[in-house]
Amino acid sequence: MMGLSHDTIVGIAKSFGLFYLIALSIGICVYAFWPRNRGQFDRAKHSILDDENGPIGGEESR
Amino acid sequence: MAAKLTFAERQVALLILVVIALVGLAMAALGAGDAMGVHGFIVLIASLGLIFVLGASLDAPAPTEDRSREYYDDPIKVGIVLAMVWAVIGMGVGDWVAWMLAYPDLRFDAAWSSFGRMRPVHTTGIIFGFGGNALIATSMHVMQRTSRARLAGQIAPWFVLLGYNLFVVLAVTGYVMGVTQSKEYAEAEWYADIWLVIVWVAYFALYIRTLARRNEPHIYVANWYYLAFILVVAVLHIVNNLAVPASFTAAKSYSLFSGVQDAMTQWWYGHNAVAFFLTAGFLGMLYYYLPKRAQRPIYSYRLSILSFWGIVFFYIWVGSHHLHYTALPHWVQTLGMTFSVMLLVPSWASAGNALMTLNGAWHKVRDDATLRFMFVAAVFYGLSTFEGSFMAIRPVNSLSHYTDWTVGHVHAGAMGWVALITFGAIYAATPIIWRRETMYSWKLVEWHFWLALAGTVIYIFAMWNSGIVQGLMWRTYNEAGTLQYSFMDTVEAMHPYYIARAIGGLLFLIGAIIGFYNIWMTARDVRGEVHTLDHPTGSEAGEPAVPVAE
Ligand code: HEM
Numbered sequence: 347m348m349g350l351s352h353d354t355i356v357g358i359a360k361s362f363g364l365f366y367l368i369a370l371s372i373g374i375c376v377y378a379f380w381p382r383n384r385g386q387f388d389r390a391k392h393s394i395l396d397d398e399n400g401p402i403g404g405e406e407s408r
Numbered sequence: 409m410a411a412k413l414t415f416a417e418r419q420v421a422l423l424i425l426v427v428i429a430l431v432g433l434a435m436a437a438l439g440a441g442d443a444m445g446v447h448g449f450i451v452l453i454a455s456l457g458l459i460f461v462l463g464a465s466l467d468a469p470a471p472t473e474d475r476s477r478e479y480y481d482d483p484i485k486v487g488i489v490l491a492m493v494w495a496v497i498g499m500g501v502g503d504w505v506a507w508m509l510a511y512p513d514l515r516f517d518a519a520w521s522s523f524g525r526m527r528p529v530h531t532t533g534i535i536f537g538f539g540g541n542a543l544i545a546t547s548m549h550v551m552q553r554t555s556r557a558r559l560a561g562q563i564a565p566w567f568v569l570l571g572y573n574l575f576v577v578l579a580v581t582g583y584v585m586g587v588t589q590s591k592e593y594a595e596a597e598w599y600a601d602i603w604l605v606i607v608w609v610a611y612f613a614l615y616i617r618t619l620a621r622r623n624e625p626h627i628y629v630a631n632w633y634y635l636a637f638i639l640v641v642a643v644l645h646i647v648n649n650l651a652v653p654a655s656f657t658a659a660k661s662y663s664l665f666s667g668v669q670d671a672m673t674q675w676w677y678g679h680n681a682v683a684f685f686l687t688a689g690f691l692g693m694l695y696y697y698l699p700k701r702a703q704r705p706i707y708s709y710r711l712s713i714l715s716f717w718g719i720v721f722f723y724i725w726v727g728s729h730h731l732h733y734t735a736l737p738h739w740v741q742t743l744g745m746t747f748s749v750m751l752l753v754p755s756w757a758s759a760g761n762a763l764m765t766l767n768g769a770w771h772k773v774r775d776d777a778t779l780r781f782m783f784v785a786a787v788f789y790g791l792s793t794f795e796g797s798f799m800a801i802r803p804v805n806s807l808s809h810y811t812d813w814t815v816g817h818v819h820a821g822a823m824g825w826v827a828l829i830t831f832g833a834i835y836a837a838t839p840i841i842w843r844r845e846t847m848y849s850w851k852l853v854e855w856h857f858w859l860a861l862a863g864t865v866i867y868i869f870a871m872w873n874s875g876i877v878q879g880l881m882w883r884t885y886n887e888a889g890t891l892q893y894s895f896m897d898t899v900e901a902m903h904p905y906y907i908a909r910a911i912g913g914l915l916f917l918i919g920a921i922i923g924f925y926n927i928w929m930t931a932r933d934v935r936g937e938v939h940t941l942d943h944p945t946g947s948e949a950g951e952p953a954v955p956v957a958e
């Protein structure tokens with residue numbers, strides 16, 4: 347690998363890589379379980395059951 | 409097709425086609441004598457054909473209704489039909505290849521019909537032709553419905569769909585002429601690859617712009633999966649296909665990578681093609697069509713989010729399990745193996761989420777073959793991911809690698825999961841898109857279901873048996889400490905399994921042909937039923953399509 351030695355890459359993976367993956371997983375769990383998101387999720391999962399009535403409003407309403 | 413375009417849009421479309429035709433002409437002239445020249449003619453003929461179609465209706469009356477009040481479903485219709493056309497081609501060639509392995513004379517001694525050329529026609533035709541068109545068509549359905557907004561653009565959807573099919577045609581016709589980069593699932597040569605990049609960027613832009621129009625606060629999870637599919641496939645495709653053409657007027661090119669780096673790049677691509685092409689996009693289908701058809705919301709929305717990120721982040725690392733016991737550093741193999749085993753968790757979370765959604769609606773699964781397609785697909789998804797995680801363990805792989813067990817695993821995923829979820833989604837979408845009450849014949853859906861299930865089970869069991877017999881024969885020693893069986897002994901032992909596999913494949917193919925007929929008859933509206941659904945109509949008459957926003 348041009349310029350990047352094997353040891354450098356392993357170093358990055360073991361330091362930055364580890365913490366960013368941990369941070370990411372915590373972030374995702376927080377997002378999924380954040381109480382305020384619950385309403386949004388509930389709405390989204392029910393709204394697909396009946397969505398054939400055409401676009402809401404059309405473009406001009408935006 | 410052109411009737412829904414304004415006059416200005418027709419002109420733009422015409423301009424794009426003329427540019428493509430000129431490129432085709434240049435390829436045909438400069439590449440004469442090479443496969444590239446033939447491809448030039450294909451590009452030229454395809455674009456001239458479309459120019460002719462469009463030109464004929466250039467001054468037809470422009471649409472008068474407010475188009476933004478209707479969903480744009482015409483490209484979806486064409487996409488579904490194209491998916492079924494490729495299904496028949498891909499499975500037909502697959503079954504031919506299967507018979508060829510049992511009876512090598514079926515190769516017919518021509519260069520173009522050799523196993524090495526027909527096999528990639530099968531894989532590309534079925535994965536990219538059938539799977540890709542189904543993904544594009546259903547994604548256009550899902551993005552509009554979950555956003556409650558019309559597709560962003562009139563020309564872009566056609567460009568994406570037809571441009572993508574041009575890529576598949578270039579790829580497949582190239583193999584027949586002997587063109588290949590020798591990278592599995594990325595055999596197409598450099599100009600076809602560049603064209604796919606252009607189409608793919610347009611696809612991504614179309615998706616994002618449609619989502620930007622959405623009238624729902626939250627982006628439904630199915631869209632996340634489709635977007636991951638589009639985005640990651642773009643990255644994979646570009647990196648793995650980095651190559652230097654030997655000449656700009658011929659098809660041959662040389663990869664930028666070599667040796668073990670080349671192998672690792674290829675299988676990083678290869679397994680993520682499985683992950684993001686054959687899994688993520690189809691999970692998007694699952695999360696939309698299964699709850700919708702069952703008329704029950706997904707069991708746990710939170711779980712679907714968690715498993716989304718789990719799948720996305722674990723899959724990226726597992727490619728090295730294709731290179732166990734090779735020159736690849738041992739720790740990279742171990743990394744791939746570890747992540748493969750962890751991958752089972754989000755995979756089963758997705759499969760479990762789907763099955764729990766159906767829990768309490770088993771009578772619907774029993775009565776409705778469309779829902780049953782999706783149910784069985786979720787079961788096969790669970791099965792093939794379990795098998796995959798198991799095969800990724802290095803000592804297990806020492807038995808399975810190079811044997812038909814791999815091929816069995818592939819088709820447990822590809823037929824049992826990918827193809828069955830696609831048929832389920834297409835049967836769910838077809839009546840909606842064509843505004844029919846139901847499919848033309850529910851009995852034919854039943855027939856298709858049982859043929860497909862029988863075909864898959866026969867195929868997989870044949871390959872499991874064959875693979876394990878093969879693997880064990882290869883490692884059996886006699887008392888003198890030498891190998892007990894010659895390689896030819898193992899080939900002969902495969903013969904009955906290959907016949908069984910080809911019969912299973914034939915059943916699967918017949919099912920797909922029946923499905924195509926059923927879809928075609930539904931589209932043709934042979935019953936002449938009244939379009940009573942409360943959906944936007946395909947009307948060009950100018951009356952408001954639906955009583956929206958009462
Ligand atoms: C009618 C049904 C089918 C038949 C008869 C069939 C047959 C075959 C055969 C004979 C091979 C070559 C195996 C070898 O080299 O030993 C193969 C490979 C393959 N097929 Fe199919 N196939 C079918 C359906 C599908 C479907 C629906 C998909 C994907 C959605 C698929 C994806 C693949 C892939 C990815 C490979 C390459 C496997 C590898 O390299 O390990 N096939 N198929």
Ligand code: HEM
Nearest residue numbers: 682686729730748751792793796797799800809818821822
């Ligand atoms: C947790 C999920 C999965 C894991 C860990 C996994 C693991 C594996 C392993 C270890 C191999 C064999 C590599 C070798 O020995 O050469 C393999 C091959 C393959 N798998 Fe999976 N698999 C998974 C899911 C799937 C699914 C759902 C599909 C299809 C839709 C699929 C399609 C394939 C294909 C096409 C190959 C053959 C590649 C080739 O050699 O051409 N896999 N997989």
